[in-house]
Structures are given as structure tokens and as C-alpha cells.
Amino acid sequence: MKYILSILLIMQLASCDTINDSGHQQITNLEGYQIYLKQNENILVDSLKNELKGLQLQFEKDTTRIVVGAQIATTLDELYNLTGQMDYLNESVRFRESVSRNTYIKPENAYRSLAQAYIKQHEFKKAYQLMSSFTQQYSSGQSKMIQFDLAMELGNFEVAEQLLSDIRDINDYNYLIRAAKWNDHIGQLSTTISLMERAMTLAEESGQRSRMLWSYSNIADYYGHNGDLDKSYQYYLKTLELDPHNTYALKGIAWIAFSNDNAVDDAIHIVKRLKERHPLPDYDLLLADMVSAQGDETREKKLKTQFLQEIKNPSYGSLYNAYAIEALIDTGKKEEAVALAARELENRSTPETNDLYSYALLQAGEIQRALEHQQQYVIGKTYEPVAQLHTALIYKANNMTTALQPLKEELLETRYELGPNNFKIIQSL
Numbered sequence: 001m002k003y004i005l006s007i008l009l010i011m012q013l014a015s016c017d018t019i020n021d022s023g024h025q026q027i028t029n030l031e032g033y034q035i036y037l038k039q040n041e042n043i044l045v046d047s048l049k050n051e052l053k054g055l056q057l058q059f060e061k062d063t064t065r066i067v068v069g070a071q072i073a074t075t076l077d078e079l080y081n082l083t084g085q086m087d088y089l090n091e092s093v094r095f096r097e098s099v100s101r102n103t104y105i106k107p108e109n110a111y112r113s114l115a116q117a118y119i120k121q122h123e124f125k126k127a128y129q130l131m132s133s134f135t136q137q138y139s140s141g142q143s144k145m146i147q148f149d150l151a152m153e154l155g156n157f158e159v160a161e162q163l164l165s166d167i168r169d170i171n172d173y174n175y176l177i178r179a180a181k182w183n184d185h186i187g188q189l190s191t192t193i194s195l196m197e198r199a200m201t202l203a204e205e206s207g208q209r210s211r212m213l214w215s216y217s218n219i220a221d222y223y224g225h226n227g228d229l230d231k232s233y234q235y236y237l238k239t240l241e242l243d244p245h246n247t248y249a250l251k252g253i254a255w256i257a258f259s260n261d262n263a264v265d266d267a268i269h270i271v272k273r274l275k276e277r278h279p280l281p282d283y284d285l286l287l288a289d290m291v292s293a294q295g296d297e298t299r300e301k302k303l304k305t306q307f308l309q310e311i312k313n314p315s316y317g318s319l320y321n322a323y324a325i326e327a328l329i330d331t332g333k334k335e336e337a338v339a340l341a342a343r344e345l346e347n348r349s350t351p352e353t354n355d356l357y358s359y360a361l362l363q364a365g366e367i368q369r370a371l372e373h374q375q376q377y378v379i380g381k382t383y384e385p386v387a388q389l390h391t392a393l394i395y396k397a398n399n400m401t402t403a404l405q406p407l408k409e410e411l412l413e414t415r416y417e418l419g420p421n422n423f424k425i426i427q428s429l
Contacts, residue, residue, distance in 0.1 A: 033270075035244075036240045048075055048082070051075055070095075070096075073095035093117045112142060112146050141166075142174075148163040149178070155351065196218060196219045200219055203215040216238045216242065224252070247274050250274055258293070259415070281310040293421055304327045322353065325340050326359075338360040350382075351378050352387060362397060370397070389411055
């Protein structure tokens with residue numbers, strides 16, 4: 001028995017020491033996640049549809065039944081999460097709106113749920129106006145948490161910091177995950193991870209599946225940002241053990257396979273399977289990045305054009321604006337990219353959206369304007385590697401060699417986060 005255990009341990013250690021073609025430790029293993037690629041959502045989807053029909057029949061008899069209306073909204077949201085079909089999310093929002101209109105006794109919960117639905121649609125201003133309409137009367141900690149989320153999305157960071165201080169409670173899961181987000185924003189990744197680990201412990205102690213799922217998938221992201229890729233991979237697998245249909249975790253595994261393992265074919269296989277099961281447009285952009293690494297520029301451009309065509313569907317609203325800006329640039333539609341970036345700034349002015357506007361200006365040939373905008377609204381205000389890369393490109397275009405060199409040195413440490421294609425750009429700076 002001891003002999004068998006020793007052999008298993010040696011095999012495990014050997015597998016951990018596998019080095020790929022790019023000189024990095026191999027993290028992903030097809031045997032570890034293959035079972036989750038084979039998952040079929042049809043049974044779950046059919047079950048939810050049948051549940052929805054029954055609820056709708058009840059609602060038709062009395063459209064003021066707010067409990068049934070809320071149940072319908074929740075079921076529609078679950079269908080959206082499983083299928084990626086935007087109509088389900090939009091219909092869910094319409095039911096949330098109906099529930100809010102018909103809730104007269106303590107309506108705060110209904111308003112918060114509606115605001116969160118608006119956030120999911122990226123209708124941030126709608127959500128802000130809704131929260132502002134009642135929070136003077138109702139100022140509970142739960143409402144302040146949603147206000148914090150909105151302040152972060154809209155770039156109102158002083159407000160966000162004050163709200164976070166107001167709700168401070170290191171034994172509260174919902175506070176901890178927001179404190180983690182704040183520390184990530186200010187570049188304190190080690191603190192972010194410590195807070196998320198504490199939140200994860202609380203989630204496990206509570207036994208609440210939704211909290212455990214959120215904790216596992218998000219801490220996997222943070223471990224990845226920190227370079228702890230083996231931990232990142234293990235927590236994506238823990239997410240899938242709890243929810244075999246979790247497409248977010250599979251997408252995270254695909255990125256590890258692509259960006260660290262140089263297993264591009266495996267990564268493409270994962271994303272193609274996700275696109276079949278959960279046909280969101282942004283999978284096309286991820287595939288475009290992967291085929292570009294293989295040198296297939298024709299396929300890359302076709303996928304980006306396909307993405308731009310898909311998001312013309314009005315049901316998507318402004319959900320994919322940020323993605324579309326770079327896709328427009330990459331397909332030669334640079335003036336359209338500048339116009340869309342300006343519209344996105346009206347929706348929310350954050351360092352990241354301002355960065356996209358600067359980058360669009362740069363690509364449209366407005367080099368000086370790009371620099372001025374980046375200096376005023378982005379530099380020193382975000383630690384996101386993409387924004388740092390765009391700053392470096394703007395410096396290079398403006399012949400600012402002294403400012404460029406230390407930034408290039410920092411960016412050379414972001415190969416995993418930015419991916420092999422962007423890493424080649426960094427090397428060429």
C-alpha cells in the first residue's frame with residue numbers, strides 16, 4: 001500500500017513539473033476538466049422552461065402578484081445564465097420593473113434587485129437613478145453595498161471609499177468581497193487575496209452554494225493575477241465540481257491553457273465548446289486572440305467582424321461597447337471606434353473607459369490628444385495591465401522614451417494576464 005502511494009505521489013509531482021514549449025510549467029490537464037466540457041444544459045433548460053410556464057400561468061390570473069413576478073424574474077435570469085440568450089435577461093428586467101412598481105410595503109428589496117439587474121445589463125445610469133430615488137429614505141447596509149458597486153462601475157471612487165467605510169464589518173461576507181474589489185482597484189493585490197480568502201472561509205462555513213461559487217471563481221481570477229496559476233486552476237476546478245455547468249470557470253481554464261501552457265489547440269477546443277453551449281458574442285474575440293497566436297490573421301479578422309455583426313442585435317444594448325471599441329480598431333473602423341468610445345464615456349467615466357477613448361484616438365492618428373487624455377484621466381488612476389500597455393503605446397507614438405522604458409519593464413511581468421500576442425507588442429516597444 002505504501003509503495004502504491006509513493007508511486008502515485010511521484011506521478012503527481014512529475015505532472016506538476018511538466019514544462020511546456022514556452023518554458024512555463026504546464027498547469028492544465030485535459031483529464032481534469034474534460035468531463036465538464038461534455039456537460040449538456042438541455043435538461044436543466046427544459047426544466048426551467050417548464051417551471052417558467054407554470055409561474056406565467058399564475059401571473060396571468062393576477063399581474064399584481066409580486067412574489068410570483070419575482071420568481072419569474074429569477075427563473076428568467078437563470079435561463080440567461082445557462083443559455084446566454086439576452087432576451088431572457090431583458091425579460092427578467094421587465095418583470096423586476098413590474099415587481100418594483102407594485103411593491104408598496106418596504107419596497108427596498110425590490111428596488112435593489114432591479115438595480116442589480118440593470119447593472120447586469122450595463123445600464124449603470126438607470127441603476128444609479130433608481131438607487132438615488134429611495135436611499136435617502138432607506139439607508140440600510142444592503143443598499144449601501146449596491147451603491148458601492150455602482151460607484152465603482154461609474155468611476156465615483158471617493159463615494160465608493162466612503163460607502164465601504166460605512167459598511168465595514170470584517171465578519172460580513174458581502175463587505176469582504178467589496179473590500180477585496182476596492183483593494184484590487186488601488187493595486188493592493190496581496191490584501192485583495194487575503195480578503196477574498198477570508199470571504200471564502202465564511203462562504204464555506206455558511207454552506208451557501210451561490211457564495212461558494214462566487215468565491216471560488218473570483219479567487220481563481222485573483223490568484224491568476226498574482227501569478228499563482230496552479231492555485232488559480234485548482235479553484236476553477238473547485239467551481240466546476242460545485243457547478244459542472246459553470247462556463248466562467250471553463251473560460252478561465254481556457255486562458256491558462258492559452259496564455260501559460262501554450263496549449264492553443266486545447267484552449268480553442270474549450271472556447272468553441274463554450275460557444276456552442278453558451279453563445280455569447282465575446283467568445284469570438286477570445287477565439288480571435290487564439291488563432292492570431294497561431295498566425296491565422298484571416299480567421300482572426302473574420303471572428304472580430306463576426307463579433308461586431310452579432311452585437312448589432314438591439315437586445316444587447318450597451319453590454320459589449322467596451323469589447324467593440326478594440327474590435328472596431330482591429331478591423332480598420334477607427335473613427336467608429338472613437339465615436340463609440342465617446343458614447344461609452346457618457347455611460348460611465350472610469351479610468352478604463354477613458355483609456356479606451358485614448359487608445360481609439362491614438363489608433364485614429366490623434367497622437368497628441370491621446371496623450372493629453374491619458375495623462376488627465378488614466379495615468380496614476382488604474383493599475384490594469386491593458387491600460388498600462390495603451391499608455392506605453394501612446395508614449396512610444398509621442399517619442400517619450402524616458403517615460404516608456406520603466407513602463408516597459410513593468411509590462412514584461414504581465415505576460416500571463418495580457419497573453420502572448422500582447423506580450424510580443426510589449427517586447428517590440
